[in-house]
Amino acid sequence: MKNALAIAAREFEEKRFVAYAALAFAILPFVLAAIPGVNGKSPADTIAMGSLIFGSAFAIAVGVISGASFIGRDLSDGRMSFYFSRPAGSLSIWFGKLTASVLMIVGTFGFIIVPARLATGRNWTRIISSSSTWSVLYILAVAIALFLIAHVISTFARSRSPLIALDFAAAVICGVVIRLLFLPLFAGEAFILVKGLAIALGGAAIVAIIGGGAWQLERGRTDRRRNHLALSQFLWTTMAAALLIAAGYVGWVVSAQPGDLAGQVEASRSPSGPFAVISGNAKGRSDYRATFLLNLDDGSKWRLDPRARWGVRYTRDGRSAVVPHLAANAVDMLVYTHGKAEPVNTGLTTSDRDFFVSDDGGRIATISYEGVLSVYDVEQKRSLVSVRLPSAKSMRAFFVTPDVIRIYLNLPDLKIEELDVRARVLRETGSVPSQNFLGVFPDPSATHMLVRAFREGTLSLNDARTGAAIKTLSTGARIKSADYLRDGRIAFVDGPDSAAVLHILAADGTPQRDIPLGAKKWIAILGDDGVRVVLADTNAASGHRMFEAVNITSGTIEHREPAHDSVAAVVFDPRPPIEPLHEVLDIDAQGHVAAWNPATGAKRMITGG
Amino acid sequence: MSDNAIRISDLTVRYGRMTAVDHAALDVARGAVYALVGRNGAGKSSLVRCLLGQQKPQDGSAALFGEDAWSRRTSLMQRIGVVTEDADAPPEMSVGAISRFCSRLYDKWDQDSVETRLRTFGVPLTSRFGSLSKGQKKQVSLAMALAISPELLVLDDPTLGLDVVARKSLFEEVIGDLADRGTTVFITTHDLAGVETFADRVGMMENGRLVLDEDVDALKSRFRRIRFAAQPVAIDAAVLRPTVMRSWGGGAEAIVSNYDDVSFERMRSTSNIGAAEVEAMSLEEIFIAIAGAKS
Numbered sequence: 001m002k003n004a005l006a007i008a009a010r011e012f013e014e015k016r017f018v019a020y021a022a023l024a025f026a027i028l029p030f031v032l033a034a035i036p037g038v039n040g041k042s043p044a045d046t047i048a049m050g051s052l053i054f055g056s057a058f059a060i061a062v063g064v065i066s067g068a069s070f071i072g073r074d075l076s077d078g079r080m081s082f083y084f085s086r087p088a089g090s091l092s093i094w095f096g097k098l099t100a101s102v103l104m105i106v107g108t109f110g111f112i113i114v115p116a117r118l119a120t121g122r123n124w125t126r127i128i129s130s131s132s133t134w135s136v137l138y139i140l141a142v143a144i145a146l147f148l149i150a151h152v153i154s155t156f157a158r159s160r161s162p163l164i165a166l167d168f169a170a171a172v173i174c175g176v177v178i179r180l181l182f183l184p185l186f187a188g189e190a191f192i193l194v195k196g197l198a199i200a201l202g203g204a205a206i207v208a209i210i211g212g213g214a215w216q217l218e219r220g221r222t223d224r225r226r227n228h229l230a231l232s233q234f235l236w237t238t239m240a241a242a243l244l245i246a247a248g249y250v251g252w253v254v255s256a257q258p259g260d261l262a263g264q265v266e267a268s269r270s271p272s273g274p275f276a277v278i279s280g281n282a283k284g285r286s287d288y289r290a291t292f293l294l295n296l297d298d299g300s301k302w303r304l305d306p307r308a309r310w311g312v313r314y315t316r317d318g319r320s321a322v323v324p325h326l327a328a329n330a331v332d333m334l335v336y337t338h339g340k341a342e343p344v345n346t347g348l349t350t351s352d353r354d355f356f357v358s359d360d361g362g363r364i365a366t367i368s369y370e371g372v373l374s375v376y377d378v379e380q381k382r383s384l385v386s387v388r389l390p391s392a393k394s395m396r397a398f399f400v401t402p403d404v405i406r407i408y409l410n411l412p413d414l415k416i417e418e419l420d421v422r423a424r425v426l427r428e429t430g431s432v433p434s435q436n437f438l439g440v441f442p443d444p445s446a447t448h449m450l451v452r453a454f455r456e457g458t459l460s461l462n463d464a465r466t467g468a469a470i471k472t473l474s475t476g477a478r479i480k481s482a483d484y485l486r487d488g489r490i491a492f493v494d495g496p497d498s499a500a501v502l503h504i505l506a507a508d509g510t511p512q513r514d515i516p517l518g519a520k521k522w523i524a525i526l527g528d529d530g531v532r533v534v535l536a537d538t539n540a541a542s543g544h545r546m547f548e549a550v551n552i553t554s555g556t557i558e559h560r561e562p563a564h565d566s567v568a569a570v571v572f573d574p575r576p577p578i579e580p581l582h583e584v585l586d587i588d589a590q591g592h593v594a595a596w597n598p599a600t601g602a603k604r605m606i607t608g609g
Numbered sequence: 610m611s612d613n614a615i616r617i618s619d620l621t622v623r624y625g626r627m628t629a630v631d632h633a634a635l636d637v638a639r640g641a642v643y644a645l646v647g648r649n650g651a652g653k654s655s656l657v658r659c660l661l662g663q664q665k666p667q668d669g670s671a672a673l674f675g676e677d678a679w680s681r682r683t684s685l686m687q688r689i690g691v692v693t694e695d696a697d698a699p700p701e702m703s704v705g706a707i708s709r710f711c712s713r714l715y716d717k718w719d720q721d722s723v724e725t726r727l728r729t730f731g732v733p734l735t736s737r738f739g740s741l742s743k744g745q746k747k748q749v750s751l752a753m754a755l756a757i758s759p760e761l762l763v764l765d766d767p768t769l770g771l772d773v774v775a776r777k778s779l780f781e782e783v784i785g786d787l788a789d790r791g792t793t794v795f796i797t798t799h800d801l802a803g804v805e806t807f808a809d810r811v812g813m814m815e816n817g818r819l820v821l822d823e824d825v826d827a828l829k830s831r832f833r834r835i836r837f838a839a840q841p842v843a844i845d846a847a848v849l850r851p852t853v854m855r856s857w858g859g860g861a862e863a864i865v866s867n868y869d870d871v872s873f874e875r876m877r878s879t880s881n882i883g884a885a886e887v888e889a890m891s892l893e894e895i896f897i898a899i900a901g902a903k904s
Contacts, residue, residue, distance in 0.1 A: 006713035013706065014699055082697040084663045086714050087686035222663045225624075 003088045007096025008103070011070070015104055018062060022108035025054045026115050044123035051116030056139045059109035063143035066101040067150025071213065075224035076158040080217075090218035098213065105143050109136075145202075148209040152235065155216065159228035170236045177243050184254045187305050187326070190288035193253065197246060204242035208235045256282030256290040258301060258593075258607045264289070265591035265607075266309065269584070271527060271569040272577035273318020274298070274338055276585055278593055278607060279309040293321055293336055294606065296583060296595060302336060302343065311354075313572060315361040318579040322346075322357050322364065335361060335378070347381040356572040358399035363421075365397065365405055373397070375405065375421050387419060387426040394437070398573035400446045406465070408574075414438045414451070416467050430466030440464075442575050443484045443507065450482050450490060459492055461509045471509040480523045481535075484576045491533055491552075493523045497540040502533065504552050515555045517548075526569070527581035532558060534581055534598045536566040547584055549598035559601035564588045614639045614761050614793035615660065619669035622655045622817075629655040631817040632669065637810065639760075642794040644804040644825075646896055647814035653797040654694060656814070657765045660795065661691060673761060687716055690754030694765040694797075696746035700739025704732060704749055708756075715757050726752040730778065744775030751779065764796040768803060776803060783807070801893040811892065813899060821899060825892065832895045833868035837861045838884040848876045853898050864890070864898045 029050030033043035071094075074080045083093045113136065117124050156164045178201065185194045212234035220227030258278055265280030274297035282290050291306040304312075304323060308331075311324040319338050324331040331350050334343040352366040352374075364376045367389070374386040389395070392409035400406050405419040406429075414432035419425070432438060432451055439452040442464045449464035450473070459474040459482050474494050482492035489512070490505040500520035504513040517523070519540035526534040532549040539546065545566065549559040567585035583595040585606070592608030615637035622630040630652040637643040647653050658664035659671045662682025671678040673685050698707050704727065712718040727734060730748040732741065741749065747767055754762060764783070768776045780803045783794065798804055804811075811828060813821035821828075832852075837860045844851050844863060849872055853864040873887065890898070 003714055006710060010702075010706075010710045014701055078695055079697045079699065081661075081663060081693050082699065084682070085661055085686065085691035085693060085697075086711065087683050087716075088714055089683040219665075222658065226664075 001092075003092035004096040004099065007083065007088060007093055008099040011097050011100035012103065015066075015100070018104055018108060019111065022058060022111040025058050026051070026112045028054060029116055030119070042123065044120045047116045048120040048124045051113045055109050055112035056143075058112055059105050059139060059143040060146055062108055063105050063145075063147035064150045066104060067147035068154040070097050070101050071151060071217070071227075072154030072158040072224075075155070075220075075222070075227055078222070080222045084222050090221065091214050094214045094217050098210065101147060102144060105147060106140060109140060109143070145206075148206060151213065152209055152231065155224075155228055155231050159224045161225045161228050163225075163228055163232060167232055167236075170232075170239075174236075174239055174243065177247070181243070181246055181250045184250065185288065187307060188254065188288045188290065189306055190253070190286060192287040193285070196286070197250070201242060201246060204238065208238035208242070211238065253282070253285045253288045254290070256285055256288065258290075258292050258294065260285075261290060261593075261607050262591045265587050265593065267567040267585055267587055267593055268310070268312070269567050269569050270314035270318055270321065270577075271316075272579035272581055273314060275312075275314060275318070275321045275336070276567070276593075276606070277304065277309050277312050279304075279306055280591055293323060295338060296606065297338070300341070313355060313357050315357050316359040316573055316575065316578050317361075318577060320357075320361040322355070322361065324355075333364060337361075346376070346378045348376045348378070354572065356397060356399070358402045359578070360402070363399060363402050365399070367395070367397070373405070373407070373419065373426075375419070384421050385419070385424045387424075389417070389426075390415065396440060396572070396574050398442075398446070398575060406442075406446060408440045410437055412436060412438075414440065414467060416465065418465070430463065430468065432462060432467040432469075439482075440574060441483050443488050444486060444576055444578075445488070446575060448507065450484065450492070452479060452482055459494075461490070473505065473509055474503075480520070481525045483525045485528045485533065485552075486530065486576045486578070486580065491525055491528070493517065493520075493525070493535075497521050500537075502535070502550060502552075504533075513552065513555055515550055515552070517550075517557075524566070524568075526566070526584050527577065528552075529580035529582065529599060532598050534584055536563060536584070547586070547596050547598065549601070559598060561586075561596045561601065561603060563596075567593070612639060613637060613672075614641070614674060615643070615795060616672045616675075617656070617660065617669070618672070620656065620659055620666050620671055621668035622652070622659060622664065623667050628817050630659070630666070630814075633814070633817075633819040634669075635812055635819060635822050637793060637795055639793055640791045641809040642804070642807050643796070643810045643812065644801070644808040644892075645795070645797045645812045645814065646799065646801060646892075647797075648900065651814040652817040653814055654765060657694075657763060657795075657797055661689070661763060662686075687757070688760045690757060690759035690762045692747060692750045692754050692762075692764045692767045694769060696738070696743070696750060698738045698746075698749070700737065702738050703734065704736050704738060704741075705734035707738060707749065708734070708753065711753050711756070717757055719756050719758065723752050723756045726755065742775075744771045744779075747771060747775070747779060751783075758790060759792060761793045761795065764794065764798070766797050766799065768798060768800040776800060780804070780807075801896055802891065805892045808892075813896065815900065828895060829889065829892065831866055831868055832890045832898070833865055833873075834888045834890055834894070835863045835865060835868075835873075836886045836888070837863070837882055839882075843880065844882075845876055845880065848872050853901065 029047045032038050032050050033046040156167050212231045215234040216227040216231035219230035260282040261280035262283045263281040267278045269276040274295045276294045276296055279289055279291035281287055289306040291304040291309045293302045293304050305326050307326055308324045313322045321336045323334045325334050333346040333348040335346055336343045348364055350366050352368040355364055355366040357364050362378055366374050371389045372386055373389050375384045377384055392411050394410045397405055397407040403421045407417045409415040412434055414434055416430040417426055417428050436455040441450040446464050449462050451460050451462045457479055459479050460469055461471040461473055462469050477494040480493040485491055488507040493500055493502050495501045498519050500517040502515040502517055505511050521538045521540040523535055523537040526536055532551050535548045537546055545563040547561040547563050548557050551558050563586045565587040583597050586594050593606040594603050595606055596603045613636045617633055617635045620630055620633045645653055659666045660678055662678040665679050708723050732745050732749055767779055808825050810824050812819055836857055839860050849865045850867045851863040852866045855862055
């Protein structure tokens, strides 16, 4: 310790001219502020900004120059024996020199900014930002990091050893491994983990360089090549160990299973069929978000890129899920099909805004941010047609057949267009005049549609292709939810919160049955299984959310199940699904996902059970 | 406690494929003066670096006062004064600053002796080290090395590049100090004439190998130059072993490495060699003869 301090003092004394230069730079902002035409509107601002710029540049320059010379130059000039021929240990020499250089960086930075800080008062805080302490520490951290890096490069370069080729290779390998470690964390939106890992690896690098410096002097002493060898061995061994530990940790983080999901759990399900996407933060893994595509029927699961969790689309037959897989700057479309272990890459790469698929999954249509609709044939792996759509506030579209796409555009008039894929023609087929947003719900055959005017509170039956009004189904009443059932009948809920009623109508709008539901504040029609309509609702009095299975033949509520956060179906295609609804999903307060069977009332845990 | 100040055993230093020191072994007794000579590149400096614990040999070891020089360097340096081949102090430091710095590293430090010596050498304490002449730098290094009253003084080619006056001053200082303290001295040098008067033992390195390691008196007593008035001369190698044999004027000159008076008289009485003149040789002459014979 005594020797380290003696060496630090000597090194500091040797570099005292740097401190004199720093003092000159400390005065310079005050001089600039006194010059008319240079000081701008506020001399205080000039002083604050000038001192920060000069201080940062000076500290970084001192860091780089000191790092490049404090060991490497002594070795290459043969001056290291000045210390080694005296009773100074390697650690004393290293830490003495290191301390002097770091103090010089910090001290000169302080020389330049402290007078300005004292002189400018609040201007300093205003200019440097409210977190001025952190800003200063970041600058110093950068300067010290550059100092350490410069030391390593200097030791390697000045040794004139061919070993530098291996160092370069090791550095490249480290860079590649670090990138590989960070990619899944970025993909998992684990920004806290990314920051933590960056700090940990940065700390490991600092330890490796500082420890390596002590090791190089202990093993190499006055020999520059042996110094290089020792530093290389220590640095890369330490980094390899750190990266190995980091890789193990990242591997453990990304190995999270659906059962590990505990926080910020989100889920979406296919309107029918077995698929669901579950995403959430895994236990003990900070903010890492794991995402899975689950087949609820057979329990199989696939890990997805969490960023794609809201981009999964399902075929209307419920057999396949089309999943965007982010690769580089584009998105590959993968098709996961029930009963197949591995997904099939469609060959379609896109960076478009949204997409939807035909009923059998044979065709995919994408919509770009510029409003260009393109149709892609999966089997042929080729694009069939691209057309530009009119600009609209919102849009729904679906494949009526594989060769016909119908598009509903809210302009706010509801404009209906059809794209003939074979003829490559986009034509307007109809419209529904409106000043406000209209919700459209086509029947399974896309012949008729329900048109819901949210602001006006009306529900009407219209021609799905031309938009021509056929019949008004409800007006004035408070409509809570409306949809087609799979068999073509109409279901909608209206009434006051104290007495909501489920109306079942024939396809032509003829009323068939009214089923009182009681006091319901909010209701969503989740689907039907041919016998029951499944609702998710909130009791107007208690505020509790429930799943309810309403038998539309008997008009009774067969089963109820408390719900916490009912999982919505992801739909772009507004038509009802082909397959009956078997299960609905709920996320409980603990973030566990459960499936409820409306036919039996049975509940089973999907995660966390 | 070891009787030897220095023990080098089977020491080997390699740089890549080149062997700088090849299985060298030597002992230096406490209080002795050992001069290691050899041409440039013979391996002297590598051996000295190992001796000072600045370089780890690939094989063998260097021990100072019975302790391994590599692993015990820091504590050993409290007892050892070093004058390196190249002046290694930072050029921007003043002589006084160097002295102050060194005084903090050593347990015992005689500042008065430093100042006295520097005054004697005519080197001001305020001088920047980088502004001094080569001789003055060596003198400063020597003053620092002697300030701790070292048990061992290692001088690595201390006269390299010095003029005659500086060289004489350096050796007189060493000799004076030796006389005062009985310090062990290990010196590598090309200046054999300078060390001849006070070296007890001499070693010679050639291509990394220690080809000679002997007491100076014994070495000088067995080497003789014999000049014969006539030639050819047939010397019985079983009696006297000529290292060099060449023409000299009208006669011949032989340098023998195993001379003794009895053998010479026996050879003269049994051989018809005519007039012969026997001369003692200086260390430098012996070094040249050995080096010439090997090349």
